[in-house]
Structure formats: structure tokens, C-alpha cells
Amino acid sequence: MAETFHDFVVQRSAALSRRAYLLTGDHQLAEDLLQNALARTYRHWRRITDPEAYVRRAMYHQQVTWWRRRRLVERLESEPTEQPGDDHSDTTALRLTLAAALRQLTARQRAVVVLRFYEDLTEAQVAEVLGCSVGTVKRHGYDAIRRLRAIAPDLVDRTTERSAR
Amino acid sequence: MTSRLRDSLRTAASDVPAYPVYEKALATARRSRRRTALAAMAALVLTALAGALLPATGSSVPAAGTDAALPDRVGVPPRGSLHATDRPRIGPSSVIFTGRADGMEWANEHSIIAIVGADSDRYRIIKGEADTRAGANTVLSPDGRQIAFSELDSTGPRVRIVDLATGDSRTVDSGIPNTVQVVPVAWSPDGRTLVLRDTLPPNDDALSIVTLDGERIRLAEAGEPGSPVAFSPDGARLAFQSGRNVSVVDLAGRRLSSFTLPPETELAGKGAWSADGRTLTMTRHEGMRWSLRRVDPTTGRDLGALDVPAVSGVTAIRLLGWSADGSARVVAYQPAATAEVRFDIFLEMEQRLAYANVSTVQVLALGRGAGTPTTLLTAPQGVIAIDVADNVIRGGQVRHANPPTAFGPRFWLWTGLITVLLVGIVLYRTREKLALWLDDQRVSRRQAAD
Numbered sequence: 001m002a003e004t005f006h007d008f009v010v011q012r013s014a015a016l017s018r019r020a021y022l023l024t025g026d027h028q029l030a031e032d033l034l035q036n037a038l039a040r041t042y043r044h045w046r047r048i049t050d051p052e053a054y055v056r057r058a059m060y061h062q063q064v065t066w067w068r069r070r071r072l073v074e075r076l077e078s079e080p081t082e083q084p085g086d087d088h089s090d091t092t093a094l095r096l097t098l099a100a101a102l103r104q105l106t107a108r109q110r111a112v113v114v115l116r117f118y119e120d121l122t123e124a125q126v127a128e129v130l131g132c133s134v135g136t137v138k139r140h141g142y143d144a145i146r147r148l149r150a151i152a153p154d155l156v157d158r159t160t161e162r163s164a165r
Numbered sequence: 166m167t168s169r170l171r172d173s174l175r176t177a178a179s180d181v182p183a184y185p186v187y188e189k190a191l192a193t194a195r196r197s198r199r200r201t202a203l204a205a206m207a208a209l210v211l212t213a214l215a216g217a218l219l220p221a222t223g224s225s226v227p228a229a230g231t232d233a234a235l236p237d238r239v240g241v242p243p244r245g246s247l248h249a250t251d252r253p254r255i256g257p258s259s260v261i262f263t264g265r266a267d268g269m270e271w272a273n274e275h276s277i278i279a280i281v282g283a284d285s286d287r288y289r290i291i292k293g294e295a296d297t298r299a300g301a302n303t304v305l306s307p308d309g310r311q312i313a314f315s316e317l318d319s320t321g322p323r324v325r326i327v328d329l330a331t332g333d334s335r336t337v338d339s340g341i342p343n344t345v346q347v348v349p350v351a352w353s354p355d356g357r358t359l360v361l362r363d364t365l366p367p368n369d370d371a372l373s374i375v376t377l378d379g380e381r382i383r384l385a386e387a388g389e390p391g392s393p394v395a396f397s398p399d400g401a402r403l404a405f406q407s408g409r410n411v412s413v414v415d416l417a418g419r420r421l422s423s424f425t426l427p428p429e430t431e432l433a434g435k436g437a438w439s440a441d442g443r444t445l446t447m448t449r450h451e452g453m454r455w456s457l458r459r460v461d462p463t464t465g466r467d468l469g470a471l472d473v474p475a476v477s478g479v480t481a482i483r484l485l486g487w488s489a490d491g492s493a494r495v496v497a498y499q500p501a502a503t504a505e506v507r508f509d510i511f512l513e514m515e516q517r518l519a520y521a522n523v524s525t526v527q528v529l530a531l532g533r534g535a536g537t538p539t540t541l542l543t544a545p546q547g548v549i550a551i552d553v554a555d556n557v558i559r560g561g562q563v564r565h566a567n568p569p570t571a572f573g574p575r576f577w578l579w580t581g582l583i584t585v586l587l588v589g590i591v592l593y594r595t596r597e598k599l600a601l602w603l604d605d606q607r608v609s610r611r612q613a614a615d
Contacts, residue, residue, distance in 0.1 A: 006187065009186075009187045009190070010187075013183045013184065013186065013187070014182075014183035017181055017182065017183045017184045018178035018179075018181045019178075020184070021177075021178060021181040022174060022177070022178055027181075027184075028608070030181075030184065031184040031186060032604075032607070032608075034184055034186050034190075035184075035186040035189045035190050035193060036190075036193060038186055038187075038190035038194075039190045039191070039193035039194040039197060040194070040197075041190075042190060042191060042194040043194045043197065043198060092180075094173060094176055094177055095176075095177040095180070098173055098174065098177040099177070113170070113174075114174070117167055117170050117171045117174055118171070118174040118175065118178065120171075145167065145170075148170070155169065155170055155173045156167065156169055156170050
């Protein structure tokens with residue numbers, strides 16, 4: 001564990017930023033999310049034994065809360081603004097495709113996808129982080145994959161897609 | 166089977182920069198701490214205010230005022246006045262009054278008993294039964310600290326005694342079965358004994374001497390409804406009127422004497438005994454002119470008129486007592502313009518003091534050798550009954566009063582609480598819009614800073 005809050009942020013901000021971006025699909029929102037989660041962590045720093053887990057949990061819960069507040073507005077928006085273009089690099093194109101696809105998921109579904117397939121947590125660990133049952137994690141995960149297949153088939157294995165059908 | 170999704174996520178995350186959020190996170194945390202501290206402070210202040218104002222019981226006893234004085238006027242208690250048992254305690258009272266003025270009644274024509282502080286214009290109220298009349302069936306103890314009034318609920322009638330200094334209350338009753346109503350009519354000088362009057366079916370009354378320790382003695386005579394009961398200054402005897410007879414009994418209920426009153430003559434009031442206990446005072450009226458006379462308490466022999474001015478143009482007077490300078494203090498009942506009875510002919514005392522027949526009351530001083538009465542206290546129209554603590558009568562002090570107006574503390578407390586509740590509901594219902602607005606503000610600030 002880092003000795004000070006400053007050391008912790010210096011050492012872990014890159015990893016935390018990536019996680020925040022995947023959760024929000026937007027750099028600005030990701031920065032806000034990380035900033036708030038770190039602020040909350042700082043306020044309870046002396047009592048926290050595992051800051052990494054605390055920030056992660058704070059980010060996921062904050063994201064779900066924000067999503068609830070913003071979903072009405074999001075529903076009123078038109079199609080995702082970021083679209084892959086011919087002049088982008090492959091990585092950028094993939095990031096934009098992924099961001100657009102993730103935006104079509106609910107906050108819980110997005111959280112489950114990131115926790116399961118980016119952080120490689122088990123379903124039980126995901127349930128613990130999100131504070132829900134394993135069954136809920138399974139349902140959100142299933143719904144998320146099915147939705148991603150429909151939105152962006154290239155992001156998931158074609159063989160799996162075919163066999164699933 | 167989701168390896169492609171895993172790869173996609175890692176590839177997409179690989180070129181995400183580390184956001185420079187350290188300083189901003191610290192600023193956010195400090196701002197949040199400040200807000201939490203402010204909210205806690207506000208909650209503390211609100212709690213302290215509520216604790217000070219909300220009804221509660223406690224053991225703090227305000228010191229008995231040494232400057233107890235009669236206010237020169239009383240006013241209808243403001244709406245939202247504190248109750249007698251609310252904090253801060255009012256302590257001993259100088260005056261209580263009742264009536265039918267706007268603000269002096271509550272649900273279904275029940276009476277509000279108004280209480281005025283001993284040495285200031287602090288007001289408290291008690292929500293009493295219908296037809297509550299201060300000085301007649303609601304009485305203030307001699308030291309002004311306790312009020313006794315009748316109470317009626319599903320378990321039956323009783324008399325409640327509220328201690329204005331502590332907020333404590335207790336009940337007493339006469340123990341007479343099948344009573345319809347029991348009211349307190351007099352306090353003993355030491356404040357430890359009450360005289361109660363029971364109304365018994367079909368048409369009977371009974372007087373009882375009840376000590377606060379629980380002893381009860383039923384008197385043989387019924388006592389005249391509407392007529393006062395007067396304790397002698399030493400508290401050993403009491404006089405009361407029954408029909409045209411006046412009886413004097415001791416605290417064991419033994420009759421010491423009894424005599425018949427001449428026409429147009431009544432036992433004068435709770436202050437009927439002279440200071441030395443040797444004579445009783447009667448009122449005599451000719452038409453609407455009322456004067457005071459002394460009689461021998463043993464034989465009823467008329468000892469002549471007192472050297473004090475008569476009071477004219479009133480439905481009746483009641484003698485409260487004697488001040489240190491020897492002058493009499495009386496309540497004068499002013500006739501109501503709408504009264505449908507005549508007061509210059511025979512009329513029962515109960516009728517003379519009835520709600521419908523009195524417009525207002527005054528407390529007058531009848532000085533020895535004075536030509537006319539001096540008005541000490543005035544009350545608004547519709548205040549038709551009043552009682553004054555014996556120590557205030559004896560002390561003789563009168564102070565300039567400025568009764569409270571507008572709204573009382575309970576009104577503001579409830580208005581404040583309801584406002585906070587409504588604001589809370591509005592904030593809760595608009596929380597999503599509010600959060601979005603705050604987010605937008607934050608983004609705007611950051612963009613402006615960048």
C-alpha cells in the first residue's frame with residue numbers, strides 16, 4: 001500500500017484512468033468520475049486499508065448513480081457522436097467503436113463488462129464490488145454480451161456468435 | 166469465448182492518458198468537508214432550537230419572581246402561543262383569564278386558559294374544557310405557581326393541576342361516584358388543599374376538601390353554583406354560600422357557624438375574609454351599584470359598610486383580596502350590550518357571570534376613603550373571567566404591560582419545520598435536474614479555468 005495519498009495517486013492514476021474511461025466511454029466524464037472517487041478516498045484515507053479496492057468500488061457506484069441521473073438526457077440524445085472514421089488509426093477506431101457500443105449499455109451492464117472482461121474478476125468478486133447478488137451479475141453480463149453482439153459484432157468472437165445461434 | 170471483447174477493452178484502454186486529477190480531487194474533498202461541516206452545524210443549531218422550543222418535560226425550576234406584579238392590561242394570547250408545559254417554563258403566574266374573544270377558544274367552543282407571567286408579559290396557554298371560567302372553575306394557586314382546572318375524558322371527570330415552574334401535572338378528584346363534572350373552586354393559602362365542586366345527577370352539587378396528599382372530605386352542604394369559596398388567611402376555616410346561607414367550616418368539614426344572608430347580598434369572593442380573619446366581606450348591590458360590607462362570621466351580624474368606593478354599572482363584582490395598603494382588589498364584570506337579562510333586579514350570580522352576559526372584566530382597586538375605584542387592569546372585549554394570584558394581590562404592585570401580538574413561538578416553529586420539509590421534498594423531487602445543473606456548473610467552471 002502506498003504510504004501517502006499522493007504516492008497512491010501517482011502510482012495508480014494511469015490504471016485508474018483507464019478503468020474510468022471504460023466505465024464512462026468519455027474522457028471528460030472519466031476524469032470527473034476519477035476525481036470524485038479520489039476525493040472520497042482522500043476524505044476517508046486514514047480508515048482505508050485497501051485504497052485500490054475502495055476507489056474501484058467508489059467509481060462503480062458513482063458511475064451507476066450518475067447514469068441514473070443522466071439516463072433521461074441520454075435517451076433524448078441522437079446517435080452516438082463519436083463514430084469511427086477512415087482517417088483514424090486502428091486503435092482509435094476500435095476505441096471509438098467500443099465507446100459507442102458501451103454507451104448503449106446500462107451503467108450496471110457496463111460495470112459488469114469492465115469488471116469481468118477488463119479486470120478479469122470472477123462473478124462472485126464482481127457481485128461483491130457492485131454490492132449485488134451473483135445472479136444479478138450473471139443476468140447483467142448476459143444482457144450486455146447479447147446487446148454488444150447486436151450493436152458491434154466485431155467486438156465479440158464471431159465463432160462464439162455463430163455457435164450461440 | 167469473450168477473448169475478443171477482452172482484447173478490445175485492453176486495446177481501447179491502452180492509449181488512455183493518466184488524468185491529472187490529484188489537485189482537483191483534493192479541492193473537491195476539501196469543499197465536500199466544508200459543506201459537511203456547515204450542514205452538521207446547521208443541524209446542530211436546528212436541533213438546539215427545537216430542543217428549546219418543543220414541548221418537553223424537565224426538572225429545571227424557574228426561580229419564583231420576587232417582582233410579581235399585576236399587569237395593567239392583558240391581551241388575547243397570540244396564535245401559536247407556547248403551552249403551559251412547554252419550555253422554557255413560565256414559572257409563577259400573576260394572572261389567568263378566559264373568555265370568548267377570537268383566539269380564546271379552540272375546537273368546538275372549548276376554552277383557552279391564558280396565563281401571564283408573574284413579572285413579565287410572557288404568555289402561555291392551556292387548552293381547557295368548554296365554559297371554563299378563571300376564578301370560578303379554574304383557579305390559580307396563591308403563589309401563582311399552580312393552576313387547577315377541570316378535565317373530562319373517556320375515563321371520567323377529574324381536576325388537573327399543572328405546576329407552571331416544572332411543567333409537571335397531576336390529577337385529583339373527589340372520589341364521589343357517578344359525578345358528571347368536577348371543578349376546582351378554591352386553593353388553600355398554603356397551596357396544599359383544593360376545594361372541589363361536583364355536579365351530581367339529576368340536579369345536585371357537592372363540595373369536597375381534597376388535599377394534594379390524597380385526603381378527601383365531602384362537605385354536608387352543597388355550595389351555591391357560581392358562588393365563591395373563601396379560605397381564611399390562616400387556612401383553618403373556609404366560608405361558602407349555599408342558597409341564601411353562608412357556612413363556615415373547618416378543614417375536617419365540621420360546621421363552625423351558619424347564617425342567612427339578607428336580600429341582594431352575596432359572599433364577596435375568594436378574598437372575603439379580612440386579613441385578621443375576624444370578619445367576612447359581603448357584596449350588596451342596589452340596582453347595578455355594588456358595595457362591600459363586613460359581617461361577623463359567627464353570627465352573620467352586619468358590621469356596616471366598608472369605607473371603600475362602590476362600583477357602578479357592572480353585572481357583579483368579586484373580591485379578590487386585600488393589598489398591603491388596605492385597599493380591596495375586585496374584579497368588575499362589565500355588562501354585554503347583547504345581554505338578554507336585566508342586572509338591576511334579582512339575578513342569580515351564575516347568570517351575572519355567564520359568558521353571554523359579560524363583555525369584559527376589569528380589576529379595580531377600592532382604596533380606603535377613596536371617592537371612586539381605580540382601574541388597575543383592563544382586558545379586551547370577550548375576556549370575561551380572570552383570577553389573580555394572592556401574592557400579587559397582597560403585594561399590590563402594578564406594572565406597565567405590553568401584551569404579545571402577532572404570532573407565538575409554536576406558530577414560527579411549525580412554520581419553520583413545514584418550510585424545511587417542503588424545501589426538502591422539492592429538492593428530493595428535483596434532485597436529478599439539480600445534480601445535472603451542478604454537473605454543468607462544474608464543467609463550465611473547469612472549462613473557464615482551462
